[in-house]
Amino acid sequence: MTRPAYAAQVAIDAVRSLWVEPRPTNPPARGPWDWALVGAFLCWSAVEVVLRQNLAPFPLLVLGTLGLLGSLLWRRSQPLLAVAVGFGTLVIVDVARILTGSQGALLNSTSAALVLTFALLRWGSGREAAGGLGVILLWLPITTVATPTSAADTVGAYGFFLSAAALGAASRYRARVRIRDIDQARARERVQLARELHDTVAHHVSGIAIQAQAGRAVAASHPEHAIEALATIEDAATRTLTELRAIVGVLRTSQPTEFAPQPGVAEVEQLADRGPTRPCVEVLLGGELGDLSPAVGAAIYRLAQESITNARRHARHVTRVTVAVTGDAEQVRLTVEDDGSLGPISRSPHGYGLVGMRERATLLGGTFHAGPTAGRGWKVEANLPRAGTPR
Known part of the structure; x- marks a missing residue:
């Protein structure tokens, strides 16, 4: 053409x-x-x-x-x-x-x-x-x-009406752009809310389900372990209810809200679980992990939390989950490995949990990979810049 x-x-x-x-x-x-x-x-x-x-x-x-x-x-x-x-x-x-x-x-x-x-x-x-x-x-x-009128006045009259028409069209376009920006902001809020619900509430609910299964299995032979499982379930349920109330409160209020600090790398250690129920979760922290961007610290915590949840929900015969966080002068690396088998329903890389994890890493300028290891188990790797520079 x-x-x-x-x-x-x-x-x-x-x-x-x-x-x-x-x-x-x-x-x-x-x-x-x-x-x-x-x-x-x-x-x-x-x-x-x-x-x-x-x-x-x-x-x-x-x-x-x-x-x-x-x-x-x-x-x-x-x-x-x-x-x-x-x-x-x-x-x-x-x-x-x-x-x-x-x-x-x-x-x-x-x-x-x-x-x-x-x-x-x-x-x-x-x-x-x-x-x-x-x-x-x-x-x-x-x-x-x-x-x-004179030719100049005639041209001026046409100019006035064309200017009014152009101003109306510009105002229309500006309003359309504003509506589009509002719709995009709402879409981002929905995605962020879905990600937070998945990463926090789903983690606790998965833990409740695992503890309930373990408690039922040992109730007859080891009642004391069943009591420990019930205590863990109560604690997880209380945390879940608290987080749900906080989220609902933020959504319903029209006033400025006081937000609690987001968990960071230091809180990753709290994900460790060496109790009688499986899997055993070990956390290893090393390298330069101080002075991280708050967004990076929160992302590391959420990625580790979701990886543990996935191992509990999807891996068969899993006995151990290892969470390693190491940092250097430029980036922070998270590695989560388990020794479970995939089973009849594999952990598809297209699930919502993995999509949210990949989004978290990408938004901060990092990389994310998840997949089966060469032997047995599943491995999650995330590398984030210390400053969390968006791409």
Whole structure:
């Protein structure tokens, strides 16, 4: 395709896109400020009638003023109808002036037509905007004939109306961008909330399920172990309820919320579990782990927490989970390995847990990998920059 043909196709596509453009949703309802606007223009018109000379016949002034100002009340709900009524009335007035040979001028309050032009591009659909602009372009040469002006004044009048139309289109585009940004922010919030629920609540619930199975298995032969399992279940359930209440409280409140500090690398040690129930979780910390970015520390903790949860839920015959966190001058590395087998249902790399883990690492400029080891078990590796620089 040649360059002129490509440019023509782009122009055609742009016009077609504008033609099918729908109306913006939820336009503001008519309110006191709309009546105040009409009242202000009416007062301006009354002052002009009293003070100005060489005006058009009074009946034409009344017809033009009432038709134009009355249409302002429907400029958002029915923009094309408002333009058709307002500018159609002006066309009738100017044609009457031409036919009667009246040399009088119209009121300066007809500048309210600029408000209609703005509203047409701001609130009208693509078809309405095209039709309304056609009505405006029909009136402009007629009013030029009815009120002869210099070429500079004529060009200025066209410029004013084009500027009002451009301002309306720009305001429409800005509102659309704002709505899109709000939708994207809401989507990010939903993803973040889903990730937090999965990483925190799911971890505790998985621990409750494991402890309940272990307690039932040893209840007959070792009642004391069953009692320990019940105590662990109670503690995990209490933590889960506390976190759920905190999350629900944040979602329901409209006031600023006091947030507790996020867990970091130091809290990873609390994930260790060497109790009678399986699997045994060992935590090893080494290297330079001080002065980490809070976001990196929280990500390391959540990644380790989710990896342990996955091992408990999906690995068969797992007896040991090893969590190792090491740091150097540039990055922090997390490695989580277990000795379980995959079983009939493998830990697919496309699950929500792994997706959330990969998102956490990527958002901080790090790397993430999870998969089966060469022998038996599953391995998770994450490398994060110490400062947590986003990509």
